[in-house]
Amino acid sequence: MKPILLASALMVLVGCSDQVTNEYSTYAEAKSDNLFDRGWLPDILPQSTTSIEVTNDLDNNSSNGQFIIESAAIDGFLTMVEPTQSEDKYRYVEGINEWTFTITAEGHVTYTLSTQE
Secondary structure, three states: OHHHHHHHHHHHHHHOOOEEEEEEEEHHHHHHOOOOOOOOOOOOOOOOOEEEEEEEEOOOOEEEEEEEOOHHHHHHHHOOOEEOOOOOEEEEEEOOEEEEEEEOOOOEEEEEEEEOO
16 A cells, blocks of 8 residues: 555656646747747757757756757857856856756757756
């Protein structure tokens, strides 16, 4: 009986998470859905960005996801972010929000958003 109660309690706790995942084929789709205006990603992505996937945790105001930047636009994106001590990791700060981007040579970018308090 106890294992069933424990499993039920864990399911309730997991079910309480307020995470929302959205996917956009193009930058234009993300822009029209106000993704950048809502602050989950800064509006510094090149307009040619594709395959945008964001998972937002509404409980702790954090986000993570990924997208693709075409190789011709990577250098322009890098002018918008600051390098970190880790290779291929960059950051962008706007107000209390800090995004950390990890970029591969192929233009695949993963990111996390956290708040600085």
